[in-house]
Amino acid sequence: MTTTGKAQSELAASVGLTDADLIAMYRTVALARAVDERMWILNRAGRIPFVISGQGHEGAQVGIAWPLERKKDWIAPFYRSIATCLTFGMTAQDILMAQYAKASDPSSGGRQMPGHYGNAENNLVSLSSPVATQMLHAVGIALAAKIRGTGQVAMTSMGEGSSNQGDVHEGLNFAAIHKLPFILVIENNGYAISVPADRQVATPDVADRAAGYGIPGVVVDGSDVLACYAAAKEAADRARRGDGPTLIEAKVIRLTAHSSDDQQTKYRPEQELAGLKALDALPHFRSQLADAGVLTEEIEADLTASIKAEVHAATEFAEAEPDPDPSTAMRWVYAEEWPSEAPPPWGLGGHGMEGHGGPDDRSAAEGATD
Amino acid sequence: MTTTGKAQSELAASVGLTDADLIAMYRTVALARAVDERMWILNRAGRIPFVISGQGHEGAQVGIAWPLERKKDWIAPFYRSIATCLTFGMTAQDILMAQYAKASDPSSGGRQMPGHYGNAENNLVSLSSPVATQMLHAVGIALAAKIRGTGQVAMTSMGEGSSNQGDVHEGLNFAAIHKLPFILVIENNGYAISVPADRQVATPDVADRAAGYGIPGVVVDGSDVLACYAAAKEAADRARRGDGPTLIEAKVIRLTAHSSDDQQTKYRPEQELAGLKALDALPHFRSQLADAGVLTEEIEADLTASIKAEVHAATEFAEAEPDPDPSTAMRWVYAEEWPSEAPPPWGLGGHGMEGHGGPDDRSAAEGATD
Amino acid sequence: MALKTFIEAIRETLADEMRRDPSVIVLGEDVGKKGGVFLATDGLWAEFGDDRVIDTPLTESLIVGASIGASMNGLRPVAEIQFADFIFPAFNQILSEAARMRYRSNNGFGVPMTIRAPYGGGVHGALYHSQSVEAFFAHIPGLKIVIPSTPYDAKGLLRSSIRDDDPVLFFEHKKMYRSVRGDVPDTDYVVPLGRASVTREGSQVTVIAYGLMAHYALEAADVVSDEGISVEVVDLRTLRPLDRETVLHSVRKTGKCLVVYEDNRFGGYGAEVAAMVSEEAFDYLDGPVTRLAGPEVPGVPYNHALEDWFMINPEKIADAIRRLAAY
Amino acid sequence: MALKTFIEAIRETLADEMRRDPSVIVLGEDVGKKGGVFLATDGLWAEFGDDRVIDTPLTESLIVGASIGASMNGLRPVAEIQFADFIFPAFNQILSEAARMRYRSNNGFGVPMTIRAPYGGGVHGALYHSQSVEAFFAHIPGLKIVIPSTPYDAKGLLRSSIRDDDPVLFFEHKKMYRSVRGDVPDTDYVVPLGRASVTREGSQVTVIAYGLMAHYALEAADVVSDEGISVEVVDLRTLRPLDRETVLHSVRKTGKCLVVYEDNRFGGYGAEVAAMVSEEAFDYLDGPVTRLAGPEVPGVPYNHALEDWFMINPEKIADAIRRLAAY
């Protein structure tokens, strides 16, 4: 492969990345798609009972998550965020473990439904089913980042239907008042299950709402990975500068039914479904990189093979892992050493859980109390 | 008095009203103030334990409620809505009964705290304490009006602090999508108890949020009664035409502490308090009408005397009324003839309660099912 | 008289009531073209149109709050909350508003609204698609809470709920939608709110249950009857108001009472039943009023091994009956 | 050792904990310059500044939701909900998120957050400034629920709550803020969560209570002791987890148990206590476990005649004790 090192095509230079970055981004988009397609195959084969998919969202997710800093920044994802999670440190295996819900599933140890990702190691907030609640968690994470002076950015993503929940209003308003390092990403795929966007949102763009909070509201084409990257880069820089939150709306497509329980032909015109492939970020990005000479046939063949092997190995692994033992079902309702009478042994930022702050937390936050 | 009939000064003509209307509006503003001042006197005298006041809001309230049609349109008021309620059919006595919480208090029969108005006869929705919940009731009333084809408009009002609740977002979005005959009034007095507006709302104007729902957002000077009237008239006309909701933000002042339990000097600069009187709608409106030759000294003397007598009589009446009997405390947890096994005896719009629809309900709504 | 599934009975009732009373509307997420994620409203949109079958935005507080308003202005909304697990954004509207409107206005206003929601576990739905939520609502004066267990009752009780002048929460166990069938007459019968039903007569132990557990209780009763234990089963049907008379009558007869519920045990609905029976049937009890309910974890876990561990089933009920019978 | 009011104990504890641990922040409506509507946070803003004492917008879901997030990123938020009656817009965040975060992430994340809220009636607060809300939360696995009744316990329990690694709801009866005084040592003592306290020893009847009712129970016990009835009073202090041992130990000794709570009776917290005691102390009971609680109306009405009718008071408790003692 010729993509290591600092080679920089014109295309890469135009967004301040290297060719290697572009290839890595492309690989993540393609990997997310491959994992996702595998999920449906496993579902049809009766191996996993439920699938909720990110197909059609991957380009936007990879582009937007890319500028955030792994293990420092935070993301509160949603159920379609497979590519987001892959970008931010989770592996194909981690994703498949969540589908199989095995004991060693890093998202929940098999406790949550497929699609409910989360990973403390990678600052990916565990997600629940009620939509939009994660909005406020991300805002709170950004608040703590500001108070502690950690330089972290917090991002969350959700669908356009979910953006109508009250929590989104409360969170955007607060983040804007306090100029928090926060990014709200709306992945607008035109439907909330069966309800089309014009019955969910009163204007064509959710981003129109940003003005009501005095923050930038940006609409990006979700099939244009690098445009998504550029929008998120600007938002992250802005957040880190202390200039406050940004709302990014990526227009994406839902290539599949809402979930494996849904029959979308009942409410979606055939014609619309037929036109979707033309809007898919994956082939767009592929041609863009090929045209720029970044993605050669050789590289693509390598990627395809390595992704195939990775997904295969991940599936085999997940399939072979044991189910959780019912004797563990009562664990972790609470921290297990409570009630704690002694003063807490942890410092600021750690509160007894590894990997939630990093070594700089204590001093940064102590500074914040001056 | 020379104000009856169709006399129309230039001022009155400029807003499409008669001089008699202007005098009636002025009387309502002045009556609201007089009732309110009486409440504080009664509180200091230990006769009523709690006061929450509308002083500084009256001009905006009267102007905005004026174009709505009594006993047809609906208003879901808030705790400062004394002038709104007086405009919409409640009397000084009704208001004072709520302060005394006597058995015959038309708002709640003495069950609610002072300030929690409501009056089925006048389509004034009973209000609770958790702020902004009434938003959705008004939206639902507007939805029913649209479905039933009644031609009604529903309006609600609240403070700028309350406008940050999630329910406001959910309601505005829905009202805008369905172009409901709905008006949201934000009475922005600069404080939510002690928290100044710039810690409550991310932009200078709550009205900025309207754009995010594709509806007009209008800012009016709450000390200018006729400007408030004009804004509300336009919103009501728009609603009745089927063109959807309007957000009106009236910049008002809070002349008193938040309530009789609050010490506002702790968080409000002396200077600010000293400057408030200059922004008061009552003297503004008085001079405006005097300058226009509508409010003569003779009329004003008459008004002052009649208001004084009215407030006095209302206080005497309320004071003398009996407390509720504890034997009634279990009543009206439910409608009292349930569970009902028989088909319901009521028609559409009436559901067994008088005064909630009017004689045209049945036919209008039956039309709506065609 | 036709054999119908649980969900068919519900769907038909909605259609019947909408035909009968033009003030009845249906609203919720995906209730229109899609007909609801469980198809409980399938066909309604085609028959009644956009005005009376409303696909709302994804906003539960709006669904309930606007239903309150609409019900004060002449409609009878039947709101669907897609899963009971998602009713909590509307909790404030239900508790502070719907339940209190009549009381706080001294009968000035009423809220004739029904909220339907699928609840319950055993369907591989994990923490957020399995919850039993009745305890939170059954505690609230001003509400009525209904949980039917048969297609017959579903129809009769849903009719009563929609026709009722006060807010009713109507919870449907999603595992029963297609697995439970029963006879449903074509007449316009109602089942009154507030009356339990003795679904099996017996003499030694009373089992009190509702929803899916009412079926499991009958299964368990069958099993232990082969062992010589005679069980009476009471299906509560309405949780608020609770039919104390039927419950107490049974326990005073058998002297023993097992309360079964699927929700977390601590502070669940069965606590009220057990407390009430323990107090009011004290002199008749030959053993402690016993509860069998879900374990104290924050939700039904997903993996089948964990879900099986969580769920109450006929075997667990039979065991509890045996222990109580032997007391 | 100094005599302090209940609210002084709370205010001091907040200041102490903020001094001791820089990760502790306070947020809520009017908690800054104003110092809270009851002055529970008075002085904190002056000492700790804007970053650690945050006047939030009027948005309860945000207050709780952002506290959850902040607690995952290194802080220990102490959120104030201005009145417990206004906690319901945050119900979804508390139930679906705070309570489940650790469990659903298999210990990946925890939520070391405390939510304080004034609750309770008898203060002329009517339906929406009087509510007892504990039953809704005590039912939720993953939460801990604390209701102290003395300044000493308030301080020791609030320390434990703030230092706890899981979400704690800390309810303060607003009638006690200034009316209750007690000795509070200057030491850094804690009162552990999950342990009840026997506040009066007796032999004939156990009265179980918490919050304001724990005081009224002691008053009632005094009254009936003159009549020769010996009452033991258990102040629960922590409602979840419930200290079953202390409760059962007492009831097994006295053989009679009265559970007193201010909230609506049906499905209230006392139902769990009564059900648990009835089941687990069955063989020791000389009378039915009895409950004395609020009537079934949707809130405490305002007018004093109606409020007096609603509220439990020492006389009503004494009457219930007499009846139970005579059983």
Ligand SMILES: Cc1ncc(C[n+]2csc(CCOP(=O)(O)OP(=O)(O)O)c2C)c(N)n1
């Ligand atoms: C509070 C809540 N209500 C309802 C649901 C059921 N539900 C799951 S996904 C979904 C639609 C979400 O639409 P959108 O936000 O546009 O995201 P998309 O699935 O289209 O990516 C609904 C209604 C839920 N999960 N949470």
Ligand SMILES: Cc1ncc(C[n+]2csc(CCOP(=O)(O)OP(=O)(O)O)c2C)c(N)n1
């Ligand atoms: C949900 C809820 N939270 C808190 C309160 C307590 N509270 C009553 S009024 C108020 C401030 C309201 O401010 P604003 O909306 O600006 O109206 P204003 O009083 O200034 O007219 C607060 C916090 C409440 N009533 N409801």
Ligand SMILES: [Mg+2]
């Ligand atoms: Mg969508």
Ligand SMILES: [Mg+2]
């Ligand atoms: Mg204000």
